[in-house]
Amino acid sequence: MYLRTMNDRELITHxxxxxxxxxRSEAEREMLDRFERLVDAAEESAPFTAVLxxxxxxxxxxxxxxxxxxxEAADMAAMLAQLHDADIHDADSVTAVLxxxxxxxxxxxxxxxVLTALIELFNHPYLNKE
Numbered sequence: 502m503y504l505r506t507m508n509d510r511e512l513i514t515h516x517x518x519x520x521x522x523x524x525r526s527e528a529e530r531e532m533l534d535r536f537e538r539l540v541d542a543a544e545e546s547a548p549f550t551a552v553l554x555x556x557x558x559x560x561x562x563x564x565x566x567x568x569x570x571x572x573e574a575a576d577m578a579a580m581l582a583q584l585h586d587a588d589i590h591d592a593d594s595v596t597a598v599l600x601x602x603x604x605x606x607x608x609x610x611x612x613x614x615v616l617t618a619l620i621e622l623f624n625h626p627y628l629n630k631e
Contacts, residue, residue: 502515509536509540510540513540517533597625597626600625600627601622601625601628604618605622
């Protein structure tokens with residue numbers, strides 16, 4: 502049996518099957534136990550690693566994304582999907598839309614010249630971009 506040709510799981514299985522109290526030391530058994538835990542952890546995280554790699558996201562980028570808005574993943578995905586559907590793809594656009602919504606709220610609550618306020622609002626650069 503050529504051990505170098507085995508994958509990690511096959512090597513663990515082979516070493517467990519050939520374990521002998523007379524030939525294997527306590528340190529070797531401990532190293533095998535630790536190696537097996539590492540292989541188990543790598544197998545459990547493989548789906549996450551594959552997704553991160555496919556989107557070229559590193560740990561820092563993932564942390565930024567998750568810390569940016571403390572919500573459940575499903576809620577974050579729904580919000581991002583709505584932004585995408587509204588053709589809002591950057592922070593400046595979000596800021597502009599929020600400003601417009603705030604101005605609309607002010608116009609609705611103000612008893613002043615509504616028509617002039619609406620004309621000024623509709624001249625907002627975000628609403629007039631090509």
